[in-house]
Amino acid sequence: MSLVLGIDGGGTKTVCVLMNDTGQVLGRGEAGASNYQSVGKSAALCSIESAITQATASFQAVPVEAICLGVAGVDRPADIQVVETFVQQLQLSDSLPITWALRPSTIVIGNDALIALVGGLGHCVGVVAIAGTGSIIFGRNSTGCTKRVGGWGHLLGDAGGAYHLAISGLRSALKAYDGCDAATTLQERFKQHLGLSSLEELVNVIYQPGWSVKDIAALAPIVAQEATSGDAVALGIIEEAVKELVKATQVVVDSLFSPSDIVEVVTTGSVWQGFSLMREQFEAAFVTHKPGVKIVSPRYEPAYGAGLLALETLSNC
Amino acid sequence: MSLVLGIDGGGTKTVCVLMNDTGQVLGRGEAGASNYQSVGKSAALCSIESAITQATASFQAVPVEAICLGVAGVDRPADIQVVETFVQQLQLSDSLPITWALRPSTIVIGNDALIALVGGLGHCVGVVAIAGTGSIIFGRNSTGCTKRVGGWGHLLGDAGGAYHLAISGLRSALKAYDGCDAATTLQERFKQHLGLSSLEELVNVIYQPGWSVKDIAALAPIVAQEATSGDAVALGIIEEAVKELVKATQVVVDSLFSPSDIVEVVTTGSVWQGFSLMREQFEAAFVTHKPGVKIVSPRYEPAYGAGLLALETLSNC
Structure with missing residues (x-):
């Protein structure tokens, strides 16, 4: 079973969904803001980790093969790099019940408009x-x-x-x-x-x-x-x-x-x-x-x- | 001889002129900003006092009968009150070469637009x-x-x-x-x-x-x-x-x-x-x-x- 994480990192709250390969949502979590330009990098990462923890709470050793983070204000290469380090740190975290199986091609980082488009329409x-x-x-x-x-x-x-x-x-x-x-x-x-x-x-x-x-x-x-x-x-x-x-x-x-x-x-x-x-x-x-x-x-x-x-x-x- | 002081208290600089009763300028001084909302009351008063000191530097015991201060942002009664306390403090200062002879009716406090109007036109x-x-x-x-x-x-x-x-x-x-x-x-x-x-x-x-x-x-x-x-x-x-x-x-x-x-x-x-x-x-x-x-x-x-x-x-x- 392929599982993926979808994360909406907004200026007010962070939402994470755990989704299977048919698009069914298996878990959902919410936490505080994660636009790091406003709240700082460590607070942003903390919110993201907390939302993931909630979304995966009913599971053990969830095999996550892909992740997409849509974060407010992320447009330039330098912004994308910051969010890439978040993904690296998430993979190193030992508090998440996840067995990471990400590859470079299965990590998507974009801004909030992109995920609003895909979520709003239900397609890309x-x-x-x-x-x-x-x-x-x-x-x-x-x-x-x-x-x-x-x-x-x-x-x-x-x-x-x-x-x-x-x-x-x-x-x-x-x-x-x-x-x-x-x-x-x-x-x-x-x-x-x-x-x-x-x-x-x-x-x-x-x-x-x-x-x-x-x-x-x-x-x-x-x-x-x-x-x-x-x-x-x-x-x-x-x-x-x-x-x-x-x-x-x-x-x-x-x-x-x-x-x-x-x-x-x-x-x-x-x-x-x-x-x-x-x-x-x-x-x-x-x-x-x-x-x-x-x-x-x-x-x-x-x-x-x-x-x-x-x-x-x-x-x- | 009646002498008066005209003061332009701006956000960039403060200008003071000493004028006789024919409208002739006898002295002029410049100092820093005196919009107290930005620089604070004591700095504003300090700028005003410094501009007056320069304008009156060539004189001793100048008899000042009237004063007008046009200060940026002064519109409401509370603002006018602040500038009134400046005038009171100027009268108590012993470092100015002035013999004050002000009466309530010879103290004018207004905003920068009023003095720009009268200065710009040369009449009221x-x-x-x-x-x-x-x-x-x-x-x-x-x-x-x-x-x-x-x-x-x-x-x-x-x-x-x-x-x-x-x-x-x-x-x-x-x-x-x-x-x-x-x-x-x-x-x-x-x-x-x-x-x-x-x-x-x-x-x-x-x-x-x-x-x-x-x-x-x-x-x-x-x-x-x-x-x-x-x-x-x-x-x-x-x-x-x-x-x-x-x-x-x-x-x-x-x-x-x-x-x-x-x-x-x-x-x-x-x-x-x-x-x-x-x-x-x-x-x-x-x-x-x-x-x-x-x-x-x-x-x-x-x-x-x-x-x-x-x-x-x-x-x-």
Whole structure:
């Protein structure tokens, strides 16, 4: 029996699945964050090891032939090297109930977009449109070619992500407050939500020490709600965000697939889950102009996608 | 002889002028930063005292009847209170060659926009359009009413400031790189300027620890240069920035002056000095639609404006 491990190493949590060669999940474990750029290498490795321990807890001497780790922010050769040392250290660990049987060709290291794509679709060919705090569109075709658009972070890109929606909402509220733009219900909603007596106090909230990108991103649902309630300014922000995500998705589809292909695009991330209006507009944009593109909701979690990618290395041998 | 002090307390330097009752500058001093939110209260007070010491160095027992301090970021009552304690401490200092004769009505505390307005125009009525790292438009009419638009900082506003120009340029370069937007010469220029082998490496530069708003703002001249050379994307960024500054200026003018008034708008800050294209477009926008608005270059420095505001308190008595 060939067994493989699929690991989703995220900024919030780490998920590991133990999978057999038919794609059946035999065990699953969860642990803390493992994006080592934020939490450090030893904490990241510790999270990964802990998730593996949970996933394999019901077994003894599990023969693991392949492993795939999808880790947030892993793009460059130097990043991949760090995760490779994690795999080496896991193989040296004597606390895991695993008999390692990895070969170089059965170790897959990639970023979180790749495993979100494969997990979300349940197979390896198509596109994932991730819109969480940030945004990234990533695709892979049947020859294994990949294309990424976006993923440049909150300052340099991420239009369509929650941070960008929130910042656009805040900027619009202040422009309205200044008398430079149309009035918007966002003004009153941000004031209420943040407990401000005047919108002027936004400055004290947003620039306060310790306020992070995620804190600002958490204000995005207000923009979505006001858009749904019919506020023209909020609606404009949502429409602009959808336009950016549609454009980015089209670029990825066009660069990897031919016009006659049926291409599945899976939407993952908090923005799609929370803001149904954006999901509807996104889907509608393709129905008209690119009927070959099918927008789908995630079928499996990213760790499952990592498992499938690990399995794929065995069938290739 | 009535003498007054005008102090410009900025984030980079502090300037003090000693002025007589005809507006003649008798002494001038410069010291380090005095925006106490960044450098701390004691360092700020130290800079102010040092600038005063230099400005009054040629005198003994200078009788100072009025003082005006314009300090960056001073807007709320709590901020004003901090600067009031500075004035109290200056009066207790025994190292200054000053015989203080201040009264509550001859102490003026305001923000840097107010003194930039009065210094820039050489009088107290009109508008200042500040575009440095950030942007703010501030006006004052003959009844003393004021109106501010912008000044919300790099995340919440500042369209037209150097930070915003630079970020827009970087975002556009990456969108072009992704294939989502028109090609632009900004791609090559940013790569060259930052010594990158690929635009992908922008992420490592912009998000590196220690990189500040000012570091990003320092890339704005590249956008201005490419616009001048005819790059359509860069030109679009400049035009959008001018549009925002024109709109904000119109709002300030309309809220303080009547349509028949002649209103002087003084442009101050690094963006106006460096990017002549923006200055030309800004001026052109008013020539057509608001011929009563006259765009002028700064006549005096902000510290001189502070001196005039201090003098004004004496003539009001």
